[in-house]
Amino acid sequence: MSLSKNKIKYIQSLKQKKYREEHNTFVAEGSKLIADLIPHLPCQLLVVTERLRNDIPTDKAEETIIASHAAMRKASHLSTPPDALAIFYQPKHNLAAVDFTQKLSLVLDEVQDPGNLGTIIRIADWFGIENIICSHNTVDLYNTKTVQATMGALVGVNVHYTDIIDFLTIYTQLPIYGTFLEGKNIYTKALQPNGFIVMGNEGRGISSEIENVITDRLYIPNFSTKNSTTESLNVAVATAVVCSEFRRR
Secondary structure (H helix, E strand, O other): OOOOHHHHHHHHHOOOHHHHHHHOEEEEEOHHHHHHHOOOOOEEEEEEOHHHOOOOOHHHEEEEEEOOHHHHHHHOOOOOOOOEEEEEEOOOOOHHHOOHHHOEEEEEOOOOOHHHHHHHHHHHHHOOOOEEEEOOOOOOOOOHHHHHHHOOHHHOOEEEEOOHHHHHHHHOOOOEEEEEEEEEEOOOOOOOOOEEEEEOEOOOEOOHHHHOOOOEEEEOOOOOOOOOOOOOOOHHHHHHHHHHHHHHO
């Protein structure tokens, strides 16, 4: 079966969040990423070129199409189309069912860049952080650029979207750490193994409303000996530094 115009139109429509939500699906591209996801998530459609038809387990997909490179270029969301594309169903996670009292979790306040979110998910997976709680206006997990940036780690981390203030006020017995340009040095501050780490927007940092519920203000010291240096770290880089320090203790 060839890749029809209607199928291409459907794949292209999933660039938009409203259609991803309507169909409860998302797009992943590239044989490595698809191979990482397909054992864990139900696959609605798998599209591969002839060269890869035997490299990906096609029996896991509801429908498999062998497509030409020209058709793949029309369907792909990427500027450089790979040889494989898949549509997966979105997994659902029940935030209310999670007991956060014995966990270290990340909270993201308005992170806007898809690449940053995808990288943070990879970081969480690497450091064994099972849950990320996102504000409603954080970039969509199933944005194609986010999915690509996770490198498959999205199956190892539960990402929830909710009102952060309402959520955090449920857990006032736990420490709520936030990263700021001023605060206690993360390398000398006593850190608890359970609680929440709040990371803020790329430009504005943590919003004032959420800042009010932070119990511990942390900062990552600058060790540069130069008179002028970068003002702050990229949010994904800062997340990696903070998670590493929490896990090191």
